[in-house]
Amino acid sequence: MSSDPWGRVDETGTVYVRTAEGEKVVGSWQAGSPEEALAYFERKYEGLVVEIGLLEKRVRTTDLSAKDAQAAIEHIRQQVEEHHAVGDLAALSARLDKLTETVESRREERKAQKAKQADEARAAKEALVTEAEELAQSEQWRAAGERLRALVDTWKGLPRLDRKSDDELWHRFSHARSAFSKRRKAHFAALDAQREEARKTKEKLVAEAEALSNSTDWGATAARYRELMADWKAAGRAQREHEDELWNRFRGAQDVFFAARGEVFAERDAEQTENLKLKEELAAEAEKLVPVSDLKAARAAFRSLNERWEAIGHVPRDARPKVEGRMHAVERAIQEAEEAEWRRTNPEARARAAGLTGQLQDAVDKLQKQIDAARAAGNDAKADKLAKELEGRQALLDQALKGLQEFGG
Template sequence: MTERLESDDQPTPRPTPRPAPGPVPKPPVPGPGPGPAPATPAAPAAPTTAPAATTTAPALASPESVARARKFGRVTEDGHVHVVVDGEEVLCGQFPDASEDEALAYFARKFDDVEAQVALLEQRVAAGAPAADMLTTVEHLAEQVAQRNMLGDLKELESRLEALRPAIRELESAERAAHEAQRAEHLAAREAIVAEAEQIAGQDAQRTQWKQSSARMAELFEQWKAHQKSGVRLGRSAEDALWKRFRTARTTFDRHRRAFFSQLDADNAAAKRAKEALIAEAEALSGSTDWAATAAEYRRLMDRWKESKRASKKDDDALWARFRAAQDTFFEARKADNARIDQEFEANLVVKEQLLAEAKALLPITDLKAAKRALGDILDRWEQAGKVPRAHMRRVETELRAVEDAVREAEDAKWQRTNPETKARSNSMLAQLETKIEDQEAALEKARSTGDAKRAARLEEELSTSRQWLETLRRSSADLR
């Protein structure tokens, strides 16, 4: 812009002499403070003395940026740079002892830097990047733009910054919602850990699988630490409440476990003492030779052993080995004694086998009197023969008893045949049956004479049955004589 805006009451400043050209331009004089300059710019300050030259030149804008900046500002002859905002010129600052393009380029570069940051922020918002500190960045950039110490379309830059505010707030809102959802998910996970720990701690101690439950409780603790280390923060009150529950569950579980195993140790010790007492009794009996009474006592000891409580597996196995060893000592001794006795009784077995052969020769019985006399002699010699080996005892006794039973049955049969009462009952039944047959014959004759064929047929059948019974009774009566 070529027109110069000056107030009526201020003299026109004299042009600032420009230094001889050199490779390094002098740094500009800073502009006014952060607030915008009044509509009518103040008179430029007196020419300043350039500071000492630096080894590096200030960064300048590209020719394109300078061309754009020229649309929004101008440079006075004394090096003051103005920017137009809403149709009014505002002093940016002063860049003495430099060309117009250099002065424009310096303040255009400042605009370019801020605009680049705004563009980057817009890209981050569009990409949905984390919104942390975005509003702070907007405020910082807005403050820089408000200082009016740069050259460019400041109003357009301010509009872009204002447009970013609601977009950033939407991002923040979405992030809060996502965070709350993630927090709820992590809270549910922590709740599940605590609930399972409480369930494990609340188990019946007598039914708890302590090895598996202890391993699972340790896994839950590792899960808790992993959530606490890398999970979402749940808030102090929520985390403290959950941790208190989890800690209480673990403490309760550990207390129950210690109490269970303490009681288990006490029960094992009591069971061990009771079984050691049984072992002492068994060992005291192991040398007895009263075979029958001692074997019965060992059976009672075994019943008491089965009723007693179990000790620990290691102790119980060792105790049982001792108890069984005492029994084995006794029963092996009895077995050896029985073997010795059986060997002695082998000769008796030979004698009894011969007696059995004589007894079996009496069968079938044809002469009861002679069979009874022979069997009595066999029984006398049987008793004199003595015991036989245990393995054969039942067999030979059973075979002899079969012969005795046969003689007894023959004797009973004879008695039945000669019993007077039996004969009397048989004769009475014969008389009654003969009378009945006479009556049936008379009735049959009458039915035939009257022509009652149906009644006659029935009477014939009854008469036939009665005659068969009569024949049977007559045979039986003959046997009893």
């Protein structure tokens, strides 16, 4: 009989392994010595040790799934429990129990990680849905459209959720995109209709502008072009392929009209500038008539100058008040001289002036006699009072005599 600390072979060749529950039969050995029998089953034990070590390493260093790891553990455990090896089988069982705990812990970690990833993916997809639903109401058509396309790419890169949740979120996400596309399509359809209406309106404006381009009714036509420009701006933009062509025709028609008007106005301005020089010369000649010394000659000269003035024509509008004011000033001076002459030669006015002078002279003479009488009587107070009254009457008399002299004495 042969034995070691973990097993023995009896005289019949039966091999035993020692365990905490007592000896267990490992097998029977008839082919050789007991030592060879123990060595054989000890090698089987070492094989189990190596196999467990390799499994421990795989669990620690690879992404071996918990299911596969547990299956491998159970396979080795079955071999240990069948007692087909000699050695510390309890230690192997303990290592397998610990490895089972590790695999279970890893299973829970992965389950928690998977749950966390699912929660993160759900939160991310809910955020995408919320943003998509907000974008569905946007009128920033280009920016919102590009952002929605980017959200689709982001969605595709996220993990799938459970079927129900994923389908519900995708339905909301897809509905938001469809709503935006529908609104955008309706917007651009309406915009196309507006632009088509603008094109028709602008074609009418262009036709009228081109019809007016050869007009010589400068004021009325220029005013109409201003109205057409206001109508053009109010019409809105036509389609891009029509807008530039219509605008070029519209502006071209106006340019033809305003170029022609500009040439006419340039000629008119040159003519009016020359007229201004002539009228300034006439104004200077008229101003030499003032002060009026010979009314008849001044009147005749001014009449002649005025006839020449009227024959000259228009001057620039901004220069008109000044040059016309000079002629009006000379005209007023001649009129004032005529009025003075009329007053001087008017018989009725002369008679009224002579009568007033005579009355004042009589009053002065009467007051002088009264003063002399009062002083002769010694009544100086009365004489002084009458003297003051005499001063006032004498002043009026002097003024009346001066007026009489204007009538030729």
